[in-house]
Amino acid sequence: MGDPSKHAAVKAASPWWAKAMVISGSMVMVVAGGGAIAAQVSLNLVNNAVNQEDLLGDQGVDVEEGEPIKGPLNFLVLGTDERVDAGGEARTDADIIVHINENLTQVSMISLPRDLLVDIPSGIPADQTKLTEAFAYSEDWGESFQNTAETITNLTGIQFNGGAIANFEGFLEMVDELGTIELCPWHEITSIHTDKTFPEGCAEYDKKDALDLVRQRYGWDSDEDYANGTWGDFGRQKMQQQAIKKILERAKELGYATNPVKAVELLNSFGDALTVDVGGYNLVDMITQMKDVDPNEILSIGTPSSEGNINGTSYVLIHEGTDEEVASDALWEAIETDSLVEWACEYPDWLSGDSAPDCSTVTTPTTTESPSDDASETAD
Numbered sequence: 001m002g003d004p005s006k007h008a009a010v011k012a013a014s015p016w017w018a019k020a021m022v023i024s025g026s027m028v029m030v031v032a033g034g035g036a037i038a039a040q041v042s043l044n045l046v047n048n049a050v051n052q053e054d055l056l057g058d059q060g061v062d063v064e065e066g067e068p069i070k071g072p073l074n075f076l077v078l079g080t081d082e083r084v085d086a087g088g089e090a091r092t093d094a095d096i097i098v099h100i101n102e103n104l105t106q107v108s109m110i111s112l113p114r115d116l117l118v119d120i121p122s123g124i125p126a127d128q129t130k131l132t133e134a135f136a137y138s139e140d141w142g143e144s145f146q147n148t149a150e151t152i153t154n155l156t157g158i159q160f161n162g163g164a165i166a167n168f169e170g171f172l173e174m175v176d177e178l179g180t181i182e183l184c185p186w187h188e189i190t191s192i193h194t195d196k197t198f199p200e201g202c203a204e205y206d207k208k209d210a211l212d213l214v215r216q217r218y219g220w221d222s223d224e225d226y227a228n229g230t231w232g233d234f235g236r237q238k239m240q241q242q243a244i245k246k247i248l249e250r251a252k253e254l255g256y257a258t259n260p261v262k263a264v265e266l267l268n269s270f271g272d273a274l275t276v277d278v279g280g281y282n283l284v285d286m287i288t289q290m291k292d293v294d295p296n297e298i299l300s301i302g303t304p305s306s307e308g309n310i311n312g313t314s315y316v317l318i319h320e321g322t323d324e325e326v327a328s329d330a331l332w333e334a335i336e337t338d339s340l341v342e343w344a345c346e347y348p349d350w351l352s353g354d355s356a357p358d359c360s361t362v363t364t365p366t367t368t369e370s371p372s373d374d375a376s377e378t379a380d
Contacts (some may be wrong), residue, residue, distance in 0.1 A: 030094060055142055055277035056162045059149040063280030069289045070378040071102040072338040076149050076163040078135065079240070089139060091132040092148065092239055093215075097158065105292045108299040108340045109244070110331070111237035112152065113316040116305060141165060156332040157220050162278040170304060174247060178254065181246045183239070185228065189219040214243050229349065230265070233316065234302055239351050241300035245355075248295035299344055300352035304328040344349050 054060075056076075079094030081358035096297025097110040114132040122135050124147065137147035149160055175181055184202040191198070191212050198213050205213060230238055278286050308317035318328050327347045334343035344351055345359035 014269055015221050051275045053275050053277060055145045055165060055275065056279070057142070057146045057150055059146050059153065059160065060163075060247065060277070060279050061159050061161045065280060067208065067280065069281050069285055071100050071104050071106070073100040073104075073161045074098070074158050074335065075100075076145075076152065076160045078145060078148060078163070078165050080135070080165070089136040090141070090144070092135045093132070094237070095131055095148070095152070096240075097152070097156075097335065098295075099338075099340060100290070101340075102338050103287050106297060106299070106341070107293050108344075109241050109300060110301045110303065110335065111241060112303050113232055113233045113237070113305060115314065115316045116303065117310070117315040118151050118155055119318050120147070121154050122147055122150065141359070156335070158332065158335055162276065162281070164276045166275075173209045174206070175205075178247065178250050180204040180206050181210055181243065181245060183246060184215055187222055187224060189213075191216060192218055197222075210243065214239050229302065229306075231307070237302055238300070241352055241355075245295055245298055245300070248298075252295065254336075263352070297357075298355065299340060299357060300355040301331070301344065301352050302352070304331065304347070304350050327329055 075098040077094070077096040077098055078092045079096075080090045080092050091114075092202055093114060095112040095114060097112070099108040099110065100106070101108075112131055114130065116131045117128065118131045118134070119128050120126065120134055124136065125133050131151065133149075134148040134151040135141075135144045137144045144354055145163065149163065153159060181204070182202050183205050185198050185200055187200050189198050190196070193215065194212055196209070196212065198209070215236070217233055217236045217241065220231050225231040225235055303318070304324040305316050305318045306324060308315050308319065318324050327350060330347065331350075334340045341357045342362055344355075344357050345362045347357060
């Protein structure tokens with residue numbers, strides 16, 4: 001067994017920046033209100049509420065001590081439904097690149113399918129397998145996080161400034177603190193876990209139903225889903241991203257971002273529910289620097305890819321020689337060059353329906369057309 005202290009606090013499903021944004025307003029108020037003493041109070045508040053570990057190890061971008069925070073920044077957020085106290089190997093259900101722009105005012109979430117076929121540089125557990133398996137590298141979740149980060153860097157070329165690991169239990173507790181959140185299934189779906197049917201359209205959901213709905217994968221299998229790219233894991237990714245945004249919006253509506261007392265209540269709902277790595281930066285500074293992020297402006301992006309089959313095993317593939325490959329290559333470049341808004345305007349089919357940017361003033365480059373291929377084509 002790995003050292004349980006390595007992952008004893010991993011119990012949430014919300015990325016670290018989601019929590020950071022919720023409390024950012026109160027942190028600014030506290031720091032501005034009382035000089036060094038208030039700053040220490042704010043530091044203690046964050047440190048007591050957020051578990052911090054070196055998740056990335058050698059995979060992280062080096063930052064000199066005292067270096068000011070500046071964008072663009074990239075964070076890797078991994079979610080798992082495994083209970084940490086169960087120990088042993090786990091696999092990821094959410095693999096998200098969180099990109100923050102140069103001005104620290106725009107956040108984009110890029111979801112990578114859990115079944116995406118990837119090359120794992122370490123060769124453990126295999127040279128080529130599903131992305132979710134990269135986290136099964138070790139019983140030490142820190143080592144597993146680094147193996148996943150290396151795998152995603154190998155795929156995308158993106159280096160990470162920090163990261164977070166979480167699971168579904170924290171999501172449940174957060175919704176309980178907020179009361180309910182609005183979720184909007186795009187068609188009726190029946191839970192494979194509880195047999196409950198969730199109707200099409202927006203409705204308020206408590207923690208139990210919200211968790212159930214966000215965990216669904218197999219119910220996204222209608223003709224509409226296959227036509228719109230929201231089948232299977234793509235549907236679950238869309239609901240995960242939608243839930244994160246709705247949590248932030250509801251917290252803002254209820255005043256958690258501007259009322260220190262309410263912020264502390266929300267923080268206490270997490271307990272030891274989240275482990276984060278902000279690299280060489282100070283977490284309080286990171287929180288205050290991100291105070292201008294508007295949750296309504298978060299871009300939700302899916303990796304251009306589609307279903308495939310190799311030797312009888314189903315995968316998600318970025319098929320060579322197709323528009324998927326062109327769009328995905330352009331996506332990795334857009335993350336690197338901090339031009340995701342421009343990318344989103346050029347490839348709107350890969351955006352969540354509620355996250356389209358204002359493209360009226362954006363000039364997108366002319367992309368050389370590539371031959372289109374059948375989405376179900378089997379990779380070589």
